Amino acid sequence: MDNSIHMEKSIQEDIREIAHKTGERLREAGADKAQYTVTETQTHEFNVDGGEFSLFRTLFGHSLSVTAYKDQKKGSASTNQFDDSAIEAAVRDCLKSAQSGVADEAYDIAPAQESGTFRDGAYEPDIDLFFQRTRELMRDIRERHPKILMEQMIVSHDQTHKIYRNTNGTEFEAFQGAYAVSLMFSAHEGDAATSFFGSDICTDRLDRPFIELGSLEKDLADTEAQLSTVPVEGKFQGVILLTPGSLPDFLGNIIGNFASDGCILDRTSIWLDKLGQSVADSRITLSLCPGDRRIVCGERFTRDGFRSKDYDLIKDGVLKSFCLSLYVANKSGFAPAGNSSFALVVEGGDTPYADMVKSIKRGLIVGRFSGGNPSVNGDFSGVAKNSFLVEDGEIKGAVSETMISGNLAQLLNSLVAISRETVENGSSVLPYMAFDGVVISGKESGAQ
Amino acid sequence: MLENHVSDKKSLFPTGAHTELREQKSRSRRVSLVQGNLTGNERSESLGISARVYQNGVYGFSSMAECSGSAAEKVLRAAVANALFMDRHVGRGKGPLPVIPCSDVPAGRAIQDTDQKQYIEFAKALDAYIAGKYKNLSSRSVIVSEDSMEKIVCTSDGCDGHICAPRSHVYIVLGAESTSGSPLELFHPVGGSGIFSENFTDPALLYPQIDALYEKLMHKREGVHAQAGYKTVVLGGFLSGMLAHEAVGHTVEADLVLGGSVAGPALHKRVASDLVTLVDFAHTAFGAPTPLPVYLDDEGTPAEDAVLIQNGILQGYMHSRESAQHFGMKPQGNARAWSFSDEPLIRMRNTAVLPGKDKLEDIIASVEDGYYLLDTTNGQADTTGEFMFGVSMGYEIKKGKLGRALLDTTISGVAFDMLKTVDMVSDTMEWASSGFCGKKQPMPVGMGGPALRCKVMIGGR
Numbered sequence: 001m002d003n004s005i006h007m008e009k010s011i012q013e014d015i016r017e018i019a020h021k022t023g024e025r026l027r028e029a030g031a032d033k034a035q036y037t038v039t040e041t042q043t044h045e046f047n048v049d050g051g052e053f054s055l056f057r058t059l060f061g062h063s064l065s066v067t068a069y070k071d072q073k074k075g076s077a078s079t080n081q082f083d084d085s086a087i088e089a090a091v092r093d094c095l096k097s098a099q100s101g102v103a104d105e106a107y108d109i110a111p112a113q114e115s116g117t118f119r120d121g122a123y124e125p126d127i128d129l130f131f132q133r134t135r136e137l138m139r140d141i142r143e144r145h146p147k148i149l150m151e152q153m154i155v156s157h158d159q160t161h162k163i164y165r166n167t168n169g170t171e172f173e174a175f176q177g178a179y180a181v182s183l184m185f186s187a188h189e190g191d192a193a194t195s196f197f198g199s200d201i202c203t204d205r206l207d208r209p210f211i212e213l214g215s216l217e218k219d220l221a222d223t224e225a226q227l228s229t230v231p232v233e234g235k236f237q238g239v240i241l242l243t244p245g246s247l248p249d250f251l252g253n254i255i256g257n258f259a260s261d262g263c264i265l266d267r268t269s270i271w272l273d274k275l276g277q278s279v280a281d282s283r284i285t286l287s288l289c290p291g292d293r294r295i296v297c298g299e300r301f302t303r304d305g306f307r308s309k310d311y312d313l314i315k316d317g318v319l320k321s322f323c324l325s326l327y328v329a330n331k332s333g334f335a336p337a338g339n340s341s342f343a344l345v346v347e348g349g350d351t352p353y354a355d356m357v358k359s360i361k362r363g364l365i366v367g368r369f370s371g372g373n374p375s376v377n378g379d380f381s382g383v384a385k386n387s388f389l390v391e392d393g394e395i396k397g398a399v400s401e402t403m404i405s406g407n408l409a410q411l412l413n414s415l416v417a418i419s420r421e422t423v424e425n426g427s428s429v430l431p432y433m434a435f436d437g438v439v440i441s442g443k444e445s446g447a448q
Numbered sequence: 449m450l451e452n453h454v455s456d457k458k459s460l461f462p463t464g465a466h467t468e469l470r471e472q473k474s475r476s477r478r479v480s481l482v483q484g485n486l487t488g489n490e491r492s493e494s495l496g497i498s499a500r501v502y503q504n505g506v507y508g509f510s511s512m513a514e515c516s517g518s519a520a521e522k523v524l525r526a527a528v529a530n531a532l533f534m535d536r537h538v539g540r541g542k543g544p545l546p547v548i549p550c551s552d553v554p555a556g557r558a559i560q561d562t563d564q565k566q567y568i569e570f571a572k573a574l575d576a577y578i579a580g581k582y583k584n585l586s587s588r589s590v591i592v593s594e595d596s597m598e599k600i601v602c603t604s605d606g607c608d609g610h611i612c613a614p615r616s617h618v619y620i621v622l623g624a625e626s627t628s629g630s631p632l633e634l635f636h637p638v639g640g641s642g643i644f645s646e647n648f649t650d651p652a653l654l655y656p657q658i659d660a661l662y663e664k665l666m667h668k669r670e671g672v673h674a675q676a677g678y679k680t681v682v683l684g685g686f687l688s689g690m691l692a693h694e695a696v697g698h699t700v701e702a703d704l705v706l707g708g709s710v711a712g713p714a715l716h717k718r719v720a721s722d723l724v725t726l727v728d729f730a731h732t733a734f735g736a737p738t739p740l741p742v743y744l745d746d747e748g749t750p751a752e753d754a755v756l757i758q759n760g761i762l763q764g765y766m767h768s769r770e771s772a773q774h775f776g777m778k779p780q781g782n783a784r785a786w787s788f789s790d791e792p793l794i795r796m797r798n799t800a801v802l803p804g805k806d807k808l809e810d811i812i813a814s815v816e817d818g819y820y821l822l823d824t825t826n827g828q829a830d831t832t833g834e835f836m837f838g839v840s841m842g843y844e845i846k847k848g849k850l851g852r853a854l855l856d857t858t859i860s861g862v863a864f865d866m867l868k869t870v871d872m873v874s875d876t877m878e879w880a881s882s883g884f885c886g887k888k889q890p891m892p893v894g895m896g897g898p899a900l901r902c903k904v905m906i907g908g909r
Binding site for chain 1: 488514586588633706710839858888
């Protein structure tokens with residue numbers, strides 16, 4: 001690697017010094033309480049567009065975000081400039097915003113905790129090997145999946161050094177570095193083309209070819225298999241088998257609609273009075289685990305300044321927690337969440353994936369869901385993309401223009417099975433999950 | 449105004465390579481009131497300099513979070529080194545980009561800052577109006593948002609410019625329980641290009657829009673599920689705008705055409721009924737400024753309108769300078785970057801279906817059994833042209849008359865099939881500009897259209 005691409009970092013300040021100056025300015029400005037985070041980042045990124053390398057970029061960034069409280073009023077400001085006047089302006093802006101705000105007893109910062117320094121992943125990149133792995137991935141895809149056209153591939157090494165402090169004396173510092181591989185591709189043969197599909201990997205090791213990681217190889221093969229489609233006749237209730245790729249959309253909507261800050265604060269969550277009660281099939285345990293060894297560079301401290309802890313949102317079907325910030329926790333009387341990450345972990349079940357497919361009388365394997373924002377009550381509808389029709393336990397072929405609709409809360413109570421196999425992509429650990437009672441409709445159902 | 453640290457660095461540009469140097473400041477302000485609670489009260493600033501160098505078919509890019517002459521020189525050196533690295537290892541061996549006649553695009557407007565207190569007081573006034581007048585709501589939110597980009601673009605072989613693009617919006621969200629006890633919400637954005645004090649002078653001016661939103665929510669409380677299937681619908685202007693952007697616009701972005709989109713083999717072919725003409729407007733449409741005017745892109749190309757579909761025939765794509773060279777077409781100013789640390793990508797500006805000659809009431813009266821779909825929550829589309837839009841407000845049409853309101857649903861179709869079913873187009877149109885388009889980077893975009901009678905798949909029970 002040519003050393004000339006490594007730009008000198010003389011302009012980068014020591015972020016400890018920036019944190020110190022910020023604390024001083026906050027004290028001088030008269031903040032009652034405050035928390036602030038100073039971050040410096042370095043990114044090396046290669047882009048592939050239309051199947052060809054197109055761009056190499058190196059980014060050097062830093063940022064300061066400050067939240068201050070005065071008379072129980074809160075304001076926030078952020079800047080990416082580290083000179084004295086910028087720090088002073090950010091603190092001034094922050095306090096001025098707070099003074100213009102609305103007093104609320106629920107505003108608070110995390111209490112004093114034991115300080116911690118965290119080092120995760122591959123902090124310093126091996127750009128030469130990373131570039132070789134990227135070229136190898138392109139070659140592997142060309143040779144093993146010749147029908148795939150790579151619309152875009154973005155591979156990057158992202159290095160982050162972050163310091164969090166608050167005026168209760170808590171300080172956390174994290175050094176994290178990881179390689180991210182993000183692919184967007186479709187399959188083409190003659191005039192036939194599939195929908196695009198995205199597959200992502202996050203890793204801190206370069207000891208294996210990228211194509212072996214996550215579900216990448218299967219995603220590429222499945223996409224090639226989607227070139228020929230079969231019609232879906234009529235409208236029926238059936239089973240949807242969600243892949244580890246499509247599952248996060250559904251789980252994210254479940255969390256957003258029923259367990260997050262917004263729906264608890266405005267009291268629209270249908271789970272508001274369900275803590276400690278059954279909300280799902282007893283085989284379902286859904287956890288958020290940034291500390292899990294299979295999660296690469298997971299969150300070490302929360303946005304509110306708590307040391308992150310893994311927790312179960314649902315355990316054996318029972319709602320154990322909401323995903324709340326400190327503010328909404330104080331406002332609602334519930335406990336704040338153990339972490340503020342989206343590191344989803346659902347452990348594998350006892351049914352082999354192949355047996356799950358065989359048990360489906362009529363339904364879909366849903367590789368991707370393109371849907372509207374679900375209703376507040378959990379009603380969802382949308383297009384089953386990159387999906388396959390299953391009848392009498394056999395995969396009949398890929399589908400097009402097929403919609404699915406149902407209700408997220410009911411879905412959790414309509415579990416058919418959880419696969420034994422799981423996919424670890426560095427950001428989540430997820431199995432295949434099959435649910436019954438979903439309305440599936442093909443274009444032919446009402447064609448005029 | 450942003451101090452210029454880049455224009456005097458042209459002498460350092462490498463010879464024989466296309467080079468862009470850009471200095472940029474981005475600002476955002478946001479205030480959120482949820483049930484009267486101030487849940488968001490934030491201000492952010494981000495500025496820096498980036499350089500991009502095109503060498504034999506590959507780009508090198510670098511950025512720093514600093515605005516100074518030395519930062520400009522450093523990112524320029526790093527971008528040159530990155531381009532050389534790529535050229536050496538990848539070696540696409542392409543020639544230089546075609547030159548664009550140079551000129552200078554002056555700053556159209558200055559961005560003035562607004563005191564945070566003004567946003568908060570405005571939001572509080574709206575919230576007090578809602579809380580005082582409508583006691584049967586189960587939830588309410590008021591969000592005030594302003595974002596702006598100011599850029600100094602300096603290129604080796606194109607136009608230079610100092611451009612400012614502010615926009616400001618107020619979002620109202622009202623919630624109620626349906627007659628069956630399920631929670632429902634409706635959302636309404638107001639605003640567009642311009643700073644907050646230009647767009648919002650008096651909260652009372654928004655009261656009629658809040659009243660109209662409340663009335664729709666009350667209709668939705670009595671709403672029914674749509675019947676799933678392939679139906680005749682009238683898409684309102686916001687949905688036809690979403691269609692223009694998501695289902696057609698993305699497929700005719702030249703980088704996605706190169707990535708295998710359905711528009712590749714469809715050029716100069718019929719993709720819609722002859723009632724459909726679709727344009728990506730730059731800065732002026734129908735004699736007035738577009739919702740989010742663009743005068744110059746970040747590659748130094750002056751912005752002009754891109755006609756994408758004319759009378760049902762696919763006429764062209766949206767381009768960067770590189771893709772325009774590949775296809776032998778003219779770049780029209782679509783290469784835009786979000787942050788100083790982002791490279792320009794092919795992006796839409798103000799994409800719209802043009803109005804036709806039909807009256808909306810005649811279109812509705814012509815539908816025997818279908819739906820009138822008014823508002824959308826979100827939309828996604830595929831490079832195959834298959835699209836999905838969330839629909840948050842609509843009505844049944846029975847024997848030419850509007851019927852019951854609809855609960856949330858979703859519509860889908862394949863753009864170049866569905867557009868061929870368009871057989872009536874209204875003579876008025878609506879624009880929207882409050883959202884972000886997501887494509888590696890976010891980007892503010894405008895979209896609009898008239899009411900369209902057509903056939904789509906609708907989700908439901």
